[in-house]
Amino acid sequence: MELHGITKRFPGVIANHDVDIAVHRGTVHAIVGENGAGKSTLMKILYGMQRPDEGTISVDGRSVSFASPADAIAAGVGMVHQHFMLADNFTVLENVVLGSEPTTGGRLDFSAARRRIAEISDSYGLNVDPYRRVEQLGVGDRQRVEILKVLYRGARILILDEPTAVLVPQEVDELFANLRELKAEGLTVLFISHKLDEVLKVADEITVIRRGTTVATVDPGTVTAPALAELMVGSELPAPELRDSTVTDQPMLAVEGLTVRGPEGRALVDDVSFTIHAGEILGVAGVEGNGQAELVEAIMGIRPLERGRVSLDGEDVSHWSTRRRREAGVGYVPEDRQRHGLLLDAPLWENRVLGHQTRPPNVRGPWIDRAAARSDTRRIVEEYDVRTPGIEVAASALSGGNQQKLIVGREMSGEPRVLIAAHPTRGVDVGAQAAIWEQLRVARAEGLAVLLVSADLEELIGMSDTLRVVLRGRLVAEVDPRHVTPEQLGSAMTGAASDTGTATTTRADAVTAP
């Protein structure tokens, strides 16, 4: 597969320009670049979801033009999306055959489909029950369904867009084993990522994208991670790290025996207790969907508690509304900034009011103080380096990193005592990432108690004073962030730590039961 001179423009931005990549048959070719460098757009072009403004694509030497994914599929190109494209309410079988269904006389031939899926499933070691509904599957299984979908269509070229973003290190290894098997069968894999160590581990060739264009193609055998980072962002990657400990002995946020139940009566958060002191960052590690989101929402008062107690600086706030908790000094950086943190259609200054609509400078009595809110928004834009032409533009016009900087700035402006940060640097560029990490450090230095929930293990290890592991709603381990490795943390997250406890505890008691 060859790309030549691909250029794609969007209103006001050039997402890709002059992209040249040559991918050889039967190899794993990685494309690396930071968030916002234009990888996703490139992938969409490769898969016919968007059309390039300029440039050519050729497959096996023949020039092709994809008007839709259907064309890409016909040319033997398949894509495993970063955000799974699955209908939860459908079975695995329905999801896999959709769009290329075997039929007999107009009727969908379920048994033929099942046979075919079993065949592929066996030959590539992807073990999935075709009659289960997708909503019952875990993350790893869903990804295998995605791969199954692609193979079912007879794809010879697989594009994997950030496939490891949702996996723990052990699952990543499984995935890489699958990829090697595919390669051995003569398939070609295009692997998109921004995680350099993974790329170095699996790729046969690496192309670096920066600001929308290809800057280099390198051999993983001869390049080092720092050199790759230099190519990718023009400097060293920012490192998440804390300076001297500022932890005090003043408990600021305490959670005791917190239990949250789901609609089926299953405990989503199960008897969780911890205390965060002023000046402390407590990290929570866990595979996504193990109760982190529910824990955060319970602390914020968004989700009702079944049992347990949340106290703020010694005061029991379990029965307080979300608004009262916020007024009492709990800042909240939600995990999905677009859905929970922003009013996308509203101007920036109204977004500054959001979540603080009962407090000065935004309000005077029952009235909104528009002038004061506007001027304070200007201050935040200035202080937190939010790149925007003004405060009247809609939040949707900003990049993810700038949106997040605005949110962090806003949450730090309400004289908070506690900051709840869920995945604060997800999907933002390195500049914003470094800025947000710096803000977390500042918050810590000012004596805030910070709860940091993240899926980025480096971030957790680097930015936490204390690190806890959550599994199926329970806190299963306490980890010393100074000594733990991502692999050990990954084991603890999947529950493997308790089985192979000796392996992880040998290292300065890095992992201990709570």
Add this chain to the structure above:
Amino acid sequence: MSGIGARLGGLTRRGGSRSPASGQRLLFGLAAPALAILFAAALTSLVLAAAGDSPLAAFRAMVEFGADPASIVNILNKATTYYLSALAVAIGFKMNLFNIGVDGQYRLAAMLAAAVGGAVNLPGPLHVALVVVVAMLVGAAWAGIAGLLKVTRGVSEVISTIMLNFIATGVVAFLLSTDRLAVSIQGSNNIGTRPIPESGRIPGLALVPGTGGKVFGFIVIAALAGVAYSVLLNRTRFGFDLRTTGMSESAAVASGVNVKRMIVAAMLLSGAVAGLVGMPQLLGASYSYGLDFPAGLGFTGIAIALLGRNHPVGIAIGALLFSFLDVSSLILDFEDVPPEIVIIMQGVIVLSVVIAYELVRRYGLVQQQRRVGEQLAAEEPDSAGPGPAAPSDEVRA
């Protein structure tokens, strides 16, 4: 029905912003309805022509008749009613709620208020106030049912308000019998509530010269309601919470808004305003709720709220337009054209105006992204990459 408040609230809502683009935005805001009306007129002309009538003659007759002072009075009176109805619907829209039940709410409210007004005898302003308050309370209560069902039982307000319309029809029919709240009206087959005495009536205003007809005094209250609506939504905390919930319920929850309470509050407010819909007619003309009391105003209100984009001034213009079409179409009978042609025109206006607004919204969004991108690129050529590159992906979400 995601984000309808935001999608309908869009451009004109930020009319007050001081950015250089506000003039352009205002232009967009006006271009959409103007195009929609032109399109509707063209389509209506085609229909008329196909039926063998002259569109030009019909429109000319309508304009001439509509400009008559007596017609103007009628137009203003009808528009007052429409305005209140659309305002009631718009409160819901601002919060992503479809109060399709304004129709049932105002009829039940007007009937009960008329019965109360006819049963008591109080000094002037007090009497009027009593009738109006009863109407608002009944309207609020009837709408509140839908609000409560939504927050406690998860029933979509779209379905529940539709069903409540039918139930209101039955309840009104039940109560409006001579055994219960009604009396026979002399000289006709009609029955109605006992007429409200002089003290409970609102005198008309001789606003239009050249005719003896008087404009409903309630027009003043309708205008005040519009101002109150605007202030409440744009200047108060409550209004901010309401709009926030309409733009993104999930963000509202995270920001500390009690969404369930807001839903009930918005439905109560919308119902209370719906209760006012029947008042101009009741207190200014009929003084009694009879079998011939105007029905169906709630649906007209939906159309006008859409046309006016939930903006108090936009709604006023929409109300005047619809009322003009209604009143002036009466002349068409004399031109041998079925006056119902204006209902088609109104329907086409509504449908094409929402399409036009959607297109303008998309165009405006793209324009804004381009502006942001260009401005940032101009400011700091170095950081063009990470800066504005992402929105193209994310905004489309």
Add this chain to the structure above:
Amino acid sequence: MTTTELERPIDPKLRRQSSLRLSGPILLLGVAALLLLLSVVRALTGVDSLTSSGTVNAALGLAVPIGMAGLGGLWAERAGVVNIGLEGMMILGTWFGGWAGYQWGPWVGLVAAVIGGALGGLIHAVATVSFGVDHIVSGVAINLLGAGATRYLSALAFEGVEGGGPTQSPRVANLPSFTVPGLSGVLGSVEDQRIVVVSDLAGIARGLVTNVSALTLIAVALVIGSFWVLWRTAFGLRLRSCGENPVAAESLGVNVYRYKYAAVVASGAFAGLGGAFLAIVAASLYREGQTGGRGYIGLAAMIFGNWRPGGLAAGAGLFGYTDALQLRGGNAVHALLLLVVVLLVGVTVWNLLQRRPVAAATGLVAAALLLWWFLATDAVPNQFTFFAPHLTTLLVLSLAAQRLRMPAADGQPYRRGQDR
């Protein structure tokens, strides 16, 4: 869509569905229990119309337009488009059915009604699918447009025609109807015996085999056919995928716009067919306001049926039945009160077993109030019986809405080439 969202539905109650899945035997048992209850109430109150063949036959007829509107709703919503415009499309169906029917016969009328409804569906599809207009807004506009256009057209087409007028068409010949010979008579004689349960069953069966319109048979076939098409064919899988996750469907080469268009146009056609039934079979002419909100009730029946053909047929049957009793007068609806009391007591017992004291108490109070009403009066005022179906809809949804599961992307705008 992030993975956490996948695992965390916004309304956790929607997850309940698995416990709702009724197996065949339980369903049959439930139906049998309901029939038994009905016959006991019939015997106690002496209101024979509760299970008479006449009522059942009328219920069947009244269920058809509701069911067709519901089927229209099913097609549209399974493809992710909420169709509140069914009422307007149905109005178009009644008008075109009457207009073509009186001139060229009922079958042509039927075809015209289907086309008229489909035209309404096409407008809805253009607005919602191509232009991304909010589905409810477009639906409301179509209802206004349908009502307005038919009024104008009536004035144009029916005024001055013999038998017609500004609000109604001349008479339309009826479609053929069928009776199972022999069986109907036998059942009739059993029904007249007034034996508890036996006569009731005979009455119900007789109502279902006597004087059944050809259009009713077509409607039944369409419900079954819709199930087959939507759940057993590739076309149906693709169509439903547009309602569950259109982005995923598009990424697999499914032309989402095309399927949505097909579904919404079909939706209008079904509503038009329901309109044809009203104009041609039920009334033998078009009359203004003939639909009486049945499009909305059809939508409610579909929601009641949890977006499934079988469920919506049951919902349509229920609403048709209350409608039929309503036509029989206050007496029959009055007897129905007792049935509701018994059902409410049953629900209360269930709630007690599930340890929900508040719900149980509410149910018991409601049951007591209804029982008091039943005992203190002889008939329900006919203004109340008028809204019996609507009130039923409201009550049923209040009890069931949280357990229902609509297609995941239902009502959401979709634009090609966009994430989420």
